[in-house]
Amino acid sequence: MKTWDVVLIGGGVIGLSLALELSRGGADVAVIERGEPGREASHAAGGMIADLDPVLPPELRPLATFSARLYPEFVRLLQDESGHKIDFRRDGTIDLLEHAIAPEPGTGVRSLSTEEVRVLEPKLTVQGFPYFMPENAIDPRDLVTALVLALRRRSVEIVNGSPVQSVLTEEGRATGVQTARARYVAKSVVNCAGSWAPQIAPLELPTRPVKGHMVALAFPAGTPGADQPPVLRHVIRSRWCYILPRSTGRFVVGSTVEPAGYDKTVNTYRIQRLHHAATNVVAEFKEARILEAWTGLRPGTPDSLPILGPTSIDGYFACTGHYRDGILLAPGSARALAQVLQTGRSEIDIAPFSPSRFNL
Numbered sequence: 001m002k003t004w005d006v007v008l009i010g011g012g013v014i015g016l017s018l019a020l021e022l023s024r025g026g027a028d029v030a031v032i033e034r035g036e037p038g039r040e041a042s043h044a045a046g047g048m049i050a051d052l053d054p055v056l057p058p059e060l061r062p063l064a065t066f067s068a069r070l071y072p073e074f075v076r077l078l079q080d081e082s083g084h085k086i087d088f089r090r091d092g093t094i095d096l097l098e099h100a101i102a103p104e105p106g107t108g109v110r111s112l113s114t115e116e117v118r119v120l121e122p123k124l125t126v127q128g129f130p131y132f133m134p135e136n137a138i139d140p141r142d143l144v145t146a147l148v149l150a151l152r153r154r155s156v157e158i159v160n161g162s163p164v165q166s167v168l169t170e171e172g173r174a175t176g177v178q179t180a181r182a183r184y185v186a187k188s189v190v191n192c193a194g195s196w197a198p199q200i201a202p203l204e205l206p207t208r209p210v211k212g213h214m215v216a217l218a219f220p221a222g223t224p225g226a227d228q229p230p231v232l233r234h235v236i237r238s239r240w241c242y243i244l245p246r247s248t249g250r251f252v253v254g255s256t257v258e259p260a261g262y263d264k265t266v267n268t269y270r271i272q273r274l275h276h277a278a279t280n281v282v283a284e285f286k287e288a289r290i291l292e293a294w295t296g297l298r299p300g301t302p303d304s305l306p307i308l309g310p311t312s313i314d315g316y317f318a319c320t321g322h323y324r325d326g327i328l329l330a331p332g333s334a335r336a337l338a339q340v341l342q343t344g345r346s347e348i349d350i351a352p353f354s355p356s357r358f359n360l
């Protein structure tokens with residue numbers, strides 16, 4: 001029976017990014033996915049790479065900064081390797097904050113006058129305290145498509161439709177994983193199962209699903225918003241909602257934060273509220289058409305920090321619980337955990353995210 005260097009449980013953006021990083025380092029990797037890769041939270045995400053968002057937990061800032069800095073090169077290499085074009089936008093974010101902040105020197109964050117906002121975004125309803133943040137944004141669906149293509153080109157095994165039931169252990173060491181149909185033998189195993197991480201025996205990694213609704217808007221030809229240039233160029237964050245312009249002409253509006261178990265049904269009222277929220281930011285959205293509405297389950301954790309690093313079982317690692325920031329954190333978490341797997345340590349400190357804080 002074949003022995004893999006690393007078997008990853010779950011093919012979301014986190015598992016796929018880690019698989020790529022490990023494969024680039026020469027490891028023989030398999031990704032075992034319950035359904036289809038990249039169809040859960042990673043498909044639902046807006047795609048803000050919001051490393052400068054003032055609401056990020058302070059403990060997360062070093063990893064967020066590290067990951068955001070990796071992004072341009074990560075995308076460039078991924079496009080080359082996959083042959084898939086990724087919608088990666090570098091126009092920045094206008095954050096309409098509810099109160100003034102003191103921007104950290106060197107971050108490029110700066111407050112904007114009403115006149116400056118009008119120049120940057122003439123259609124925006126100026127409210128609160130506007131700040132410019134030099135953040136990037138990505139279409140997460142492009143990202144996961146490119147990751148799958150790049151992994152296939154590298155002959156990384158991606159097994160679809162195979163829920164992992166448990167991590168196999170022998171004398172306190174992980175030896176592989178068990179699905180209903182097969183057993184995969186490995187030197188190391190990583191749980192990247194997002195909101196479903198606790199369902200994999202024998203350790204109950206404490207992630208829980210946090211539902212979010214999203215809606216995609218676009219302007220039919222002939223409506224005021226369909227004129228060029230587009231009604232928005234920057235990502236907008238406001239107390240009502242956030243809006244991400246895509247290069248396809250879509251505008252993605254999010255999002256709700258709801259504890260709803262594993263229920264992913266779309267609630268029409270919540271979608272209408274999001275559409276209405278977008279009209280508070282740019283009045284033209286009244287004329288926009290709803291192209292798509294969906295939900296996704298963010299992998300939340302008790303302290304809203306990821307669970308990253310070795311567990312109490314030798315050879316069994318966690319890379320999950322990225323909650324609202326898994327797109328932002330994917331390259332950074334993947335780089336850090338790949339280094340831990342390959343050399344025992346990482347260039348960025350991941351101790352604050354250790355599973356040991358939950359006695360696991």
Ligand SMILES: Cc1cc2nc3c(=O)[nH]c(=O)nc-3n(C[C@H](O)[C@H](O)[C@H](O)COP(=O)(O)OP(=O)(O)OC[C@H]3O[C@@H](n4cnc5c(N)ncnc54)[C@H](O)[C@@H]3O)c2cc1C
Pocket residue numbers: 009010011012013014015032033034035036037038039040041042043044045046047048049050162163164165192193194195196197199200211212213214254255295296297298299319320321322323324325326327328329
């Ligand atoms: C509405 C919404 C908006 C968001 N917006 C942003 C944003 O703008 N920026 C940002 O940085 N983040 C955002 N996020 C958060 C981000 O989407 C997540 O943090 C990230 O996608 C988590 O990735 P993941 O790979 O851990 O989880 P997932 O993408 O959920 O992947 C987990 C995978 O594991 C598989 N799996 C589960 N159980 C098993 C099993 N037993 N065996 C095998 N496979 C299994 C699942 O099928 C799934 O494919 C948003 C999330 C939502 C829901």
